[in-house]
Amino acid sequence: MTSAAESTPETPDNLDAEAVSEQPAAPDEQSVEAPDSAAASAEAAEPEEAATEPEEAAEAATAGGEETDATADADATADAAQAAEEADATPAAETTDEAVPADSPASDAPAAESAGSDEPWGRVDDDGTVSVREGTEWRVVGQFPDGTREEALAYFERKFTDLASEVTLLEVRHRRGGASASDLRATARTLHDKIADAAAVGDLASLRARLDALIEELSAASASEAAAARQAVEEAVTARAELVERAEALAARDPKTIQWKQTSAEIADLFEQWQSQQQHGPRLPKSTSQQLWKRFRDARATLDKARREFYAQLDEAHKAVRERKSKLVEKAEALAPKGEDGIAAYRELLEQWKSAGRAGKKADDALWARFKAAGDVLYGARGEREAAEAEASREKIEAKRELLVEAKAIQDERDLTKARSMLTGIQRRWDDLGRIFPRDVERSLDDDLRKIEQALRAREDADWKSNNPETKARANDMTRQLTEAIEKLEQELAAAEKSGDNAAVERAKEALEARRTWLKALGG
Numbered sequence: 001m002t003s004a005a006e007s008t009p010e011t012p013d014n015l016d017a018e019a020v021s022e023q024p025a026a027p028d029e030q031s032v033e034a035p036d037s038a039a040a041s042a043e044a045a046e047p048e049e050a051a052t053e054p055e056e057a058a059e060a061a062t063a064g065g066e067e068t069d070a071t072a073d074a075d076a077t078a079d080a081a082q083a084a085e086e087a088d089a090t091p092a093a094e095t096t097d098e099a100v101p102a103d104s105p106a107s108d109a110p111a112a113e114s115a116g117s118d119e120p121w122g123r124v125d126d127d128g129t130v131s132v133r134e135g136t137e138w139r140v141v142g143q144f145p146d147g148t149r150e151e152a153l154a155y156f157e158r159k160f161t162d163l164a165s166e167v168t169l170l171e172v173r174h175r176r177g178g179a180s181a182s183d184l185r186a187t188a189r190t191l192h193d194k195i196a197d198a199a200a201v202g203d204l205a206s207l208r209a210r211l212d213a214l215i216e217e218l219s220a221a222s223a224s225e226a227a228a229a230r231q232a233v234e235e236a237v238t239a240r241a242e243l244v245e246r247a248e249a250l251a252a253r254d255p256k257t258i259q260w261k262q263t264s265a266e267i268a269d270l271f272e273q274w275q276s277q278q279q280h281g282p283r284l285p286k287s288t289s290q291q292l293w294k295r296f297r298d299a300r301a302t303l304d305k306a307r308r309e310f311y312a313q314l315d316e317a318h319k320a321v322r323e324r325k326s327k328l329v330e331k332a333e334a335l336a337p338k339g340e341d342g343i344a345a346y347r348e349l350l351e352q353w354k355s356a357g358r359a360g361k362k363a364d365d366a367l368w369a370r371f372k373a374a375g376d377v378l379y380g381a382r383g384e385r386e387a388a389e390a391e392a393s394r395e396k397i398e399a400k401r402e403l404l405v406e407a408k409a410i411q412d413e414r415d416l417t418k419a420r421s422m423l424t425g426i427q428r429r430w431d432d433l434g435r436i437f438p439r440d441v442e443r444s445l446d447d448d449l450r451k452i453e454q455a456l457r458a459r460e461d462a463d464w465k466s467n468n469p470e471t472k473a474r475a476n477d478m479t480r481q482l483t484e485a486i487e488k489l490e491q492e493l494a495a496a497e498k499s500g501d502n503a504a505v506e507r508a509k510e511a512l513e514a515r516r517t518w519l520k521a522l523g524g
Contacts, residue, residue, distance in 0.1 A: 122156060122201030124149040130156050132201045141199040153201060160202030166191055167207050171214055174221070181221035188215045232282045239277055240284065240292045243270050247299035255306040267303055270296075321359035325367045328353050332374035339381035346375050386437055393436035400445045403430055407452045416460055423456055482519040486512060 122132050128145030130152050131138040144152030170188055173179050192211045195204055247270050250263055274296060284292075332349050335342035353371060358364060407426050413419040430449060436442045489512040496504035 121203060122153050124152045128152060130201065132156070132204065134204060141201065156199065156201040159198065159200035160204070163191070163195055163198055163200055163204075163207060164202070167210050167214070171210070174214065174218060181218050181225045185215055185218035185222055188218060229282060233284060236277060236281045236284055237288055237292070239281075240274070240289075240296075243274055243277075244292050244295045244299070246270055247296050247303075251299040251302040251306075255310055258306070258310075260307055260310060263303065264307065267300060271300070318358070318360045318363065321357045322363050322367070324356045325353065325359055325364075325371070328356065329367055329370045329374065332371050336374060336377045338378070340378065340385060343378045343382065346378050350375070389437035393438075393441075396433045396436045397441060397445070399433055400430060400436070400449075404445065404448050404452075407449060410452060410456055416456075416463055419456055420460070423453060427453075479519060482515050486515045486519065489515060 119133065122130060122141075123138070124130050124144070128143045128147070129140055130142050130144055131140050141156055144155060147155075170184055170191070174181070174184055188211055192208060192215065195207050195211065198204060247267060250267060253263075283289075328349050332346055335346055338345075349371075359367065403426050407423065410419045410422050410426075413422065427449070436445075489508055493505060493508035493512060496508055
């Protein structure tokens with residue numbers, strides 16, 4: 001029997017190298033997790049803008065995912081190794097020291113006993129050819145001519161153990177979850193094809209059966225996974241569409257009514273949400289993603305164009321206002337030599353300043369500082385003058401306060417003519433003192449003197465009313481008439497009492513009482 005292995009017989013020199021090269025690698029992310037990395041790279045290549053470095057963000061996300069998968073694979077590898085050690089605890093083959101002819105059934109050296117059967121899984125011919133039993137047939141798996149039968153079987157049994165470990169690892173990863181079912185299914189199919197012609201001695205049929213069962217489970221899980229992925233994509237499309245609609249609503253507003261600071265913050269927040277969904281959400285279909293991105297990009301471009309136009313117009317308006325206010329500042333500074341006399345002109349400039357408009361915060365603050373400094377010079381001059389006048393008014397204030405003390409005696413003077421003469425003298429001396437500063441002190445002293453003058457005038461008015469000749473003549477005539485009326489009523493009362501007319505008596509008494517009251521009021 002001739003095989004590919006016979007053409008390149010194994011020797012102890014190349015045995016270790018082959019054994020090392022065919023050892024199953026620890027579950028590598030290169031074969032299992034490649035789809036995730038490809039998806040992350042493809043998503044990073046999506047035609048979307050990014051405020052930060054999108055490629056670095058995608059690499060960071062991929063690195064995080066690989067680190068998590070590597071941890072899960074390490075745990076799964078440990079479980080698979082433990083399962084392999086338990087399998088190795090049972091002797092996999094029995095060996096014999098006697099050589100048996102290759103063509104004789106008795107020459108087959110038992111290597112691994114099948115469950116419930118004494119027939120071995122492998123045999124070694126005299127020339128070192130190793131075969132594995134598959135059902136009722138034997139398949140050559142290689143040669144081991146420079147070693148014993150036990151060494152040959154052990155070598156190919158180790159290869160079987162490695163394959164079994166890979167199957168166990170896939171089962172553990174599927175049971176633990178976290179890995180993509182479609183990726184595990186692809187790996188399982190690759191391993192299934194590898195086992196079909198594997199150069200290993202053992203129950204390969206059981207491994208294939210386990211893989212078939214695992215592939216069936218993974219197919220069902222892949223279907224569920226695909227359904228969940230489709231639902232996630234639909235939700236992501238809905239979320240992206242909502243961001244697009246909000247951006248388009250902002251872009252549709254009248255630029256004249258937009259508060260640009262707030263709107264810029266809103267569109268920046270929408271863009272950050274877009275980036276977050278792009279980096280951490282499911283990958284969208286290319287056509288849908290490009291369509292949504294085009295709408296979102298156009299809305300941003302519309303807002304950006306309107307914002308630039310708004311601020312360009314605002315800059316022009318600010319420039320014109322700056323020129324007007326600069327001229328007002330120059331005029332205000334030119335009033336400094338006039339001192340207090342320039343205050344009236346400065347107030348006119350201030351009114352023009354108020355109606356000039358806004359020139360931008362920085363420019364307004366700088367120009368206003370200069371304009372106010374020019375006004376401070378003018379008002380400072382007036383303040384110095386008022387301070388000097390207040391210092392000079394101290395003696396006048398004391399003199400006027402002494403005049404107020406003297407004027408209080410007018411209220412006690414009964415002779416109105418003399419009281420008026422006293423007040424007139426005090427007022428002349430008051431006027432001779434002149435004006436005093438500050439003005440509020442002057443107003444307070446003037447008010448006190450005015451109160452004394454008003455009290456005297458009230459007394460004079462009352463005296464005039466009581467001593468007016470016309471008033472006296474009218475009062476005397478009324479008194480005479482009331483006196484005559486009283487005398488007449490007294491006579492009528494006496495007559496009524498004499499006649500016994502009670503009603504006439506009552507009427508006479510009431511009329512008499514009223515006339516006497518009027519006479520008393522007139523002083524009669």
